[in-house]
Amino acid sequence: MSAVTSTTQGRADAKAWSILFAAWAVALAASLGALFIGEVMGQAPCSLCWHQRAFMFPLAVLLAVACYRSDTGAWRYALPLALVGWLIAGWHTLMFYGVVPEAIQPCAASGPSCSGEGMLLLGWAPLPMLSFLAFTTLLILLTLLARGGRKA
Template sequence: MSTRDRNLLLIAFAWLVAIVATSGSLYYSNVRHLIPCELCWYQRIFMYPLVLILGIATFFGDARIRRYALPMALVGGSISALHYAEQKIPGFKPTACAATPIPCNIEYVNYFGFVTIAFMALVAFTLIALALFFVREERP
């Protein structure tokens, strides 16, 4: 498999993960009517644009997207990790949430005792970052 084909698959995979994550976020807020906390909003700020820029990169087969999308995934993942720590680590001081009335340590969902919305976002950001980490720019 050529570098270009491998890059295209990795970028398309990252795009698919971003689409699923964004769709899940919109489902929880617009269908289930769960109000996002402040950290959820910050995670959305980093996830939603990834759908657009990874989609464009997939369409054009542009491996240079790694320069822009990887930092976004890493910062979004860091916010998700902080959010998950606030939810699951007893005694972890919650972030002062001034933008929304919802505290950031609330768990709307808790599948299997550990899968919260913050955890799902962390997994999505991690998958996107891993895929983009292995994208290599082609040398002329």
């Protein structure tokens, strides 16, 4: 292997690892944020929040291990988790904004409301939208990782 090829490969590996690290940082921040809201602020999560946590929390662990091992192929198992979480967060966001009819809302029967005032952080930031943005960011980063850090 020539020195130029080796240098180019080294830069590509560093870029891919940086993307992987950014994905882990997003998953970690979202997980810690959810724990802070639930455990420190005392806000009980609704049913859809629990489902989103079920997909975000493992991502924080899986991506941490992938960073440690420099496993840039982690997108293969992280991308499906992020996609399902994104779908749930998207549904939750639509419910919050009233796009989904009340008759098909899973949280209306018992527990905290999926679309009530309790879904606002600091009185203005909708929690479903924050989750949706976190999953969207993860999908973008993991797709970039799958493409080897190349642009479209």
